[in-house]
Every structure is written in C-alpha cells, then in structure tokens.
Amino acid sequence: MFSFFRRQPKLSQAERYAQATQFQLTWWRFRRHRVAMVSGVIVALFYLVAVGADFLATTDPHATDARTSYIAPQPIRLFEDDGSFQPYVSGLKGVRDPKTFKLIYTVDPSRHVPIQFFGHGYSYSFLGLDTDVHLFSLKTPERGDGIFILGTDQLGRDVWSRLIVATRVSLTIGLVGVTISLFLGVLLGGVSAFYGGMVDTVIQRVIEVIRSMPTIPLWLGLAAALPNDWSVTQVYFSITVIISLLAWTDLARVVRGKFLALREEEFVMAAELAGASSGRIIFRHMLPSFLSHIIAAVSLALPAMIISETSLSFLGLGLRPPAISWGILLQDAQSIQSLALAPWLLAAAVPVILVILAFNFLGDGLRDAADPYG
C-alpha cells in the first residue's frame, strides 16, 4: 500500500536517453535547433492563415471597383483625434481632375471611418458554415471605402485581402503536389532499391533523364496545352500534376539511397533470420528508420513546389484568374511601369520569400534531427 505512493525514481540523463523512443530522440534534437523551431512556428502560422483566410480578409478579394484603382496603402490609426481608442481609416472622396474632367478618388484625411472587430463583411463559407464575420471591418462604410492596408491594384481590389486568400492556394498547391511526388518517389525509389538489377537501372536512367531536362520550358508547354474553358479547380489540379511529374526524382533518390543503406544493417538481417516477411521488414523495421528522412526531404521539396507554381502563374501559364495565388498577384507587378506607379503590388514577394526561407530552415533542422543516433 505504501509503495503505491512511492514516486517514480528520477531517471538520470543517460537513462532517459536510453529509454526514449526514436520519435522522442528526434524531437529532442530538433528542439535544440532554434532557427528550425522558429521556422516551424512560422510555417504553422502561414497554414493557419490559409485556413482562416476569409476571416482575416477585409474586402471581397474578387470585388472590383474602378473608383478605388491604385489607392496607396492606408495605415490604420488606433486613436481618434480626442485621444480615445477607436481604430479608423481615412475615407475616400471623389475629385474631378481639372484637365481630363475624370472623376478620380483620393484619400480624404478629414473623414474617419471607424473599424469594428468581428463585424460583418462579405459572406463566405468556412468548413461548410456560411458566415460573414471578419476579424475587422468598417462600421459605416460609404461606397468605395475600404481598409486598404496594402493598397489596391489596377481594378481596385484590396491587395491585403487578395494576398491572404492567395496564401491558401499557393500553400495547398505545394501540399497536394508534394503528396503526388511523394507517392511517385517512394513507390519508384522503393521499387528501384528493392528489386535492383534491371528495374533499378531503368528507373535510375529515367531519373537522370528527367533531371537533365530544362523544366520550365516543359512545364510551360504542358501548362499552355490545358484547354481554355477548364474551371479553376481543373486547372489547379492539372498544374499540380504537371509540376509533380518532374519533381518526384529527388524524393525517389532519397528513398532509394536510404533503403539501400538500411538493407545492409544488422537489425534487418536479424529480422530476416527471425523469419519476418519482406512486407513486415519494410514497414515495421525499415520504414520507421527512414521516415524522418522522408519528412525532411518533403519539407525541402515543398518550397520548390511553391516556387514552381509562383513562376508558372507569374508567366501567365499557371493558374488563371479568377484564381488568386501569389504568382498571379506578382503578375500584376511584372512590368516596371506598373511597379513605378504602384510599388505596393510587390507585396506578394514578402510571403513567398518568408515561406521558402522558413521551409528551408525547417527542412535543415529536420534533416539534422532525423538521425538521432548519429
């Protein structure tokens, strides 16, 4: 009875290390890699934004308004003139251009449009739920008013809202693409290493051939052949498939290399001698050992996918409007003329660079942590 209350003996560092599972060891080692930890948090935040994109957007990203064309970024001011806390943005006013007599809209600093939290805006559906609640929106907007944190584009669409919604497309295209590449890579890499001989030679040559082709012209050519009347979803999936068809080779090489190295290990031979089937050896004994390497390879393959989609869409041969992705946003910033007029259109470059950097550091950290016994 007394023993029931006795505390577990405190384990020494070495004992804890000896008892830890491989997952724990990997995690401990990963945690020591500060930059990778921070990058992991950044990546997680980006995916959170992707999930709650519509909630964070302030204006309908598709709504065009000729009057709000090329409005410069508008700051949100937190305090009213009398010092009370009430976030607001400046309203817009129409001015007649003295030369062309065209009505143009400019910022009117004297008119304050208050901002409310959890107010109502354009409606969207979130996880099957129809709602119109947004994190922040304008309380009493007049026509043309909006929260333009990052300004507007030529068609008067809010860059911030478009950027937020684009995050969803750009990040998921990476995920879907990597899933396809991973499937192909693990299958072909595994088959190549498992059977060896002729099969291995053929697969290795195919990989070499694919790697020695210039990818962008091929992607462009295939993407251009997609029919014009396809829906946004169809184009989205076709582009993903086109990108992953040429991108699986690196994963296949990682899988094959690891597989071959592990096949020579003593514990595999022990399992073989104990009479385990080859399926059991692969999935129970070998897979856990190189799973972490695959995860690391995936997190390094994701940014490459994101760059590919961004490049294709940037050239006008990837996703097509009305789809919104980082590449499509950057397409507006393609010429020096539009950049000189509206430098804020380059805003989409920031999340692209940030996400790629974060994924690279995360992948590096995972790769280092993947081999906790080393």
Added chain:
Amino acid sequence: MITFIVRRLLLGLFTVWLISMLAFAIIQLPPGDFVDSYIANLAAGGASVSADEANAMRKLYGMGQPIYVQYGKWIVRVVAGDLGESMEWRRPVAEVIGDRIWLTLLLSFAALLVTWGLALPIGIFSAVRQYSVADYIFTLIGFIGIAVPNFLLALIILYAAFRYLGLSVGGLFSAEYALAPWTWDKVKDLSWHLPLPAMILALSGTAQLIRIMRANLLDELRKPYVVTARAKGLSEMRTILKYPVRAALNPFASNIAYLFPYLVSGSIIISIVLGLPTVGPLLVRALIAQDVYLGGAIVLLLGVLTVIGTFISDLVLMWVDPRLRHQMD
C-alpha cells in the same frame, strides 16, 4: 572511358528523343487541326488559302493519319532543318528564333561561369574560416539566394535601380545596337550588359554550391591526412589547395550536369522580367497565343542544346578528374 562516353551519348540521345516527343505533344495538344487554325488566322488577316493549298498543307503535316506517322513526318522535317511555320509571325520558325537561341545559351553559360567562379573560392573560404564573420555573411547571402526565386530578385533589382538610381537595367543591348547587325561594338555593348542578368540567374545555384562545397571541405579538413600534411611542414595554402579541396570537388563537379538545365530553365523567366532578347519572351508569347510550331520548336531546341551542353561538361569533367576516367575502365 570509352564505355563511359558511349553510355553518356546513348543517355543523351534517349533524352533528346523524349524531349522531341514532349515537344510534339505540345504541338498536338491544343484542340483543333493546325491547318484549320492556320487558315482561320490567315483569313482574319484578310488573306485567303485555296482548297488545293489547304490540302497540300494537310498532306505535308500528315493530318488525319495516325499520330506516329505525324510524329515521323514532323521529326524528319525537323532533322532536315525545317522547324515549321510560325502562325503569329507568318515566317519560318527558324527565322523568328534567329539569334535568340544563342543569346539564351550565352546567358546560361555566363551564369554557369559566374556560379563556378563565385562558389568555389567562397566555399573554400567559408570552410577554412568556419564561423568567422565573413562565413556568417556568406551563409546569410546563401540563404537569400535559396529563398528568393530569381525572377523576384530580378524584379526587386529592376525596381530598386529605377527608384533609387533612376536607371533602366533591362535588356542585353543599348537601344542603338538592339537591331543592328553584329559588329565589334555590339559585342562590347553586350559584354557590358551581360553581367547583371548572369549574376541574377547564377545566385541561387551559387548559394547551393557554396553550401555543398563548404560541407564537403569541412569533412575533408577533419581527416588525418590533412594533419599529416601540416606536420610535414607544408604551407597552409598548399595543404588546403593541394589535397582536401581537390577531394571535395567531386560531388561539386557531379552536380554541374544538373546545374546547366537549371540555368537554362531560369533564363526563360528572368528574360521576361528583364526584357532580354532570348527565347524566353518568345516562348511564353507563342504558348499563350497557341503558336504551336514556334513553341514546340523552342522547347525542342532548348532541350537538345541543354543535353549537348551537359554532354560537353561531362567530357570536360572527365578530362579534369582522373578518378572519373579510371573508375569507368
């Protein structure tokens, strides 16, 4: 060694064949019959094609026959040097492409030289002076090179040069030479414009190679033979350059076969941003306008020239690295 060359050659031919199939697919995939759209295009421009002419064209391109016959007819004509007709420009494809293909290769090759020229010394320096301030700076630049896609870098530089220096940095020639025939002055003008796009194109490859070179050399430097060499009184410079650097070069060198296609790929997209007269802008326009023969021909030419470039770099490598020669015997 002969086996090695023959194997490379066969692999190269196989790649070329695969690329030709893909190029043909690019020509075939858009819906509709090429001759029909060609005639429609001419009609839109006010010209007309007689039924006889249309039939002759159909026969030439093998329309209505099985796909492999069409492919065969196409490839025979391509090998004979006839790349077809550009629908948009109404001129032979070869004429439309002209110098652009060579400028593309020149740009990619220049970027390759920049990559080698920068990555090698910086990689060695970063490894020898590990954790020094300069090493950290190079590591940082390396990460920027990996994280910023080269077209974004081109955009940012373009904007910064315009905004803060009032310069327009695009193009490969000054305005007065753009359409002029080749002269020494034009070449001089080109050599003045080439470094910036070549460096932009080279940055991400350089960043990766620096990391590889640094990691490899660090591994080598820890080996006992380096201590032996030092103990025998070799100068530091000689100790490092004579053995560890040469040993570390091996994976560095084998990556180059994949670097060239990567650079050719990248040149397409930065050419569009910087307005360079390479095949990049031509290819994108052709693909958007469904000018199939022009698009297909550019994809084919780029692919084939890349394979040739890679093959040549393999031969050079074999000449440079005796281990590769002996390994194959």
